[in-house]
Amino acid sequence: MRKFCHEEWCLExxxxxxxxxGTSIFFTGTPGSGKSQKDRYFLQYFAPFETVIKWDTGKDDIQLCFTLGKPVQILIPLGCKFEMRGEVPAEYVITPVPIPEITWRLIKPGWINIISMRNYYLDEKNLKSDVRAMFKNFLLRLRLDEFKNWLPAVFDADEAHVILGNLRIDASADGKQTGQDVANILKECRSKGLRWLIISQGYYDIQGTARENTPCYVVSRGTVVDRRDNPKLNYLSGFARSCESKHGWIVLPNGDHYGKTSPIPFPYFEPMKTRIIYRGFVDEEKDMADDSEMLRGDPGVFASQMFEPEHSPAIPSRYAVYDGVNQ
Structure with missing residues (x-):
């Protein structure tokens, strides 16, 4: 940490x-602008003091989390599999999660906790629904100190539009409601010591409430912001149009920005030579047809799936009864 504070911007x-x-950071920049590398750079300074919770984008970005000198827990949906082939430089465990709502109770304090959901869904709508369930009632439980065993913490949300999406990215009911829920969490989580690292390709890809509650910014190549929304980021976006992927600018909560005379050159972290394999789907199609399909088309197609009726004695007709009486 002493080496980190040698430069003026680092100390500030x-x-x-x-x-x-609880102070959150927003990383902006186009694909290939080095956002994940910058994210890894800052994580190394949070990990010794805070529990890290990382959202797995499914694009091998989590490999850098195994180089932070901390044990790693991968949380996956129950019934699915997660494999790593190759040399892994950290201790790790794989924890199945029966239902999304209990994800937060399984967080290990002081560990790198990776929530891996995205590659286990065939339908994005089903993923949104379970992400919504994961955050449902989270704020209430946070207020009740149910998570104090792993706080303070940092939630690292790469591809943040999946969680914080707005109408530009996702117009579904679950997407909008999840974004609003998480934006409300961002408003109140600072007092509990939960910070967010929000990583998005566009400044406008997440809800405005979420943007307003991230006072620190890391600007990378391709950042575009309207002056009316954030004059400082608008000013820096002019310099960020053609910079290298390793370059960036930092805007601190007090409004000062660094990289004033030239952009800050961030280091490059070599990914592990490890292959990650995701197996199974939460919403995989079942062999048996959905019940709703029984009402459409030719019912004979489903004859093999019908239950045999229970045998019961035949009830005589009224004519048989009448004939028996007359005899």
Whole structure:
């Protein structure tokens, strides 16, 4: 940490962000602008002091989390499988999650916790529904101190539009409601020591409420922001149009920005030579047809799936009864 604070911007970042639990950061930039590398750079300074919770984008970005010198827990849906082939430089465990709602109770304090859901769904709508269930009632449980065993913590949300999406990305009911729920969490989680690292390709890809509650920004190549929304980011976006992927600018909570005379050159972290394999789907199609299909088409197609009726004695007709009486 002493080496980190040698430069002026690092010392200010340490004072205003690292020491201030719950202060969130928004990383912006186009694909290939080095956002994940910058994210890994800052995670190394949060990991010694805070529990890390990482959202798995399913694009091998989680490999950098195994190089932070901490044990790793991968949380996957029950019934699915997660495999790593190759040399892994950290201890890790795989924890099945029966239902999304209990994900937060399984977080290990002081560990790198990776929530891996995205590659286990065939339908994005089903993923959104379970992400919504995961965050449902989260804020109430946070207020009731049910998570104090793993706080303070940092929630690292790469591809943040999956969680914080707005109408530009996802107009589904679950997507909008989840984004609003998480935006409300961002409003109140700072006092509990839960910070967010929000990583998105576009400044406008997440809800405005979420943007307003991230006072620190890391600007990468391709950032585009309207002056009316954020004058400082609009000013820096002019310099970020053609910079290299390793370059970036930092805007601190007090409004100061660094990379004033030239952009900050961030280091490059070599990914592990490890193959990650995801197996199984939560919403995999069943062999048996959905019940709703029984009402459509030719019912004979489903004859093999019908239950045999229970045998019961035949009830004589009224004519048989009448004939018996007359005889």
């Amino acid at each position: 970042f340490f004072k205003q962000v690292i020491q201030t639990k």
